[in-house]
Amino acid sequence: MTTPQSPVLEFPVMLHGRTGAILRKVSAKGQEWAREYVMTGAFSQPRRMRQVPPGEVVIVHSGGDFDIIPHPRWRVHLFSDVFMHLDEGVPDAESERAREAFESFCLSTPWGALYHAVSPSPPRSAQRMARQLAALLRFWDVLQGPRYAFWFDRKYTLEELVEDIYGMTLEAWCPGGAASVREHLTLTVERMARATREECMEAVLRVLPVLMRANADLKHREVLSDPDFLRERLDALRPEEFESLSSAYRFSVNGALYAWDRALAQQ
Incomplete structure (x- = not known):
């Protein structure tokens, strides 16, 4: 209530x-x-x-x-x-x-x-x-x-x-924005609330390149910039792992990005 x-x-x-x-x-x-x-x-x-x-x-x-x-x-x-x-x-x-x-x-x-x-x-x-x-x-x-x-x-x-x-999250869900932050947030909430897994996937894929530009210390930038590699990695996540970043919240997605970077270093 x-x-x-x-x-x-x-x-x-x-x-x-x-x-x-x-x-x-x-x-x-x-x-x-x-x-x-x-x-x-x-x-x-x-x-x-x-x-x-x-x-x-x-x-x-x-x-x-x-x-x-x-x-x-x-x-x-x-x-x-x-x-x-x-x-x-x-x-x-x-x-x-x-x-x-x-x-x-x-x-x-x-x-x-x-x-x-x-x-x-x-x-x-x-x-x-x-x-x-x-x-x-x-x-x-x-x-x-x-x-x-x-x-x-x-x-x-x-x-x-x-x-x-x-x-970054608002832009990932509603590219192009809105007249105000409040309106942009309102549109994002509406889309998030009824999003399918594929729509969540697309939002995450839109925020990943922005995070790549923001994180200059990532070592494997060429691989991590490949959309096919990113989609493959997202598809490989367990359901609960994908759920935890399905909102395209920057700090959650950042964690996955750095985990993939570390995994590439071990190959």
């Missing part, structure tokens, strides 16, 4: 502060959520919320946490610690179901949708990525208020953040 949208952006208080304090609060909340799931099969919203004023900086990646002198800030990337405590607190037999339920719960909130858009966990399949990015689109208007720290000391708008993380 999606949380009713508010014109005011609010995040859980536990995500604001200095790093150590946030990690302690996130750990405690993860344990609390695990106990709640075991008892009820569901998750409740954090009770303590805090407004994120327009223009305030929200750190969404460790590469953007650049304070020499620590200051209390929004550190959404530290939410990742909650998953370890969920895994520890839920019986193994329920672990996969609990993770799926927790992801759905998170995607019903603006802070959860933001976290999963910036730090999508594997498998990064086309359908799963479409679901995560659709959640981001649902909260797009309210998430436009802050500025996002993702790399070094640059402050991104929401559009710039999505373009930086997903620009």
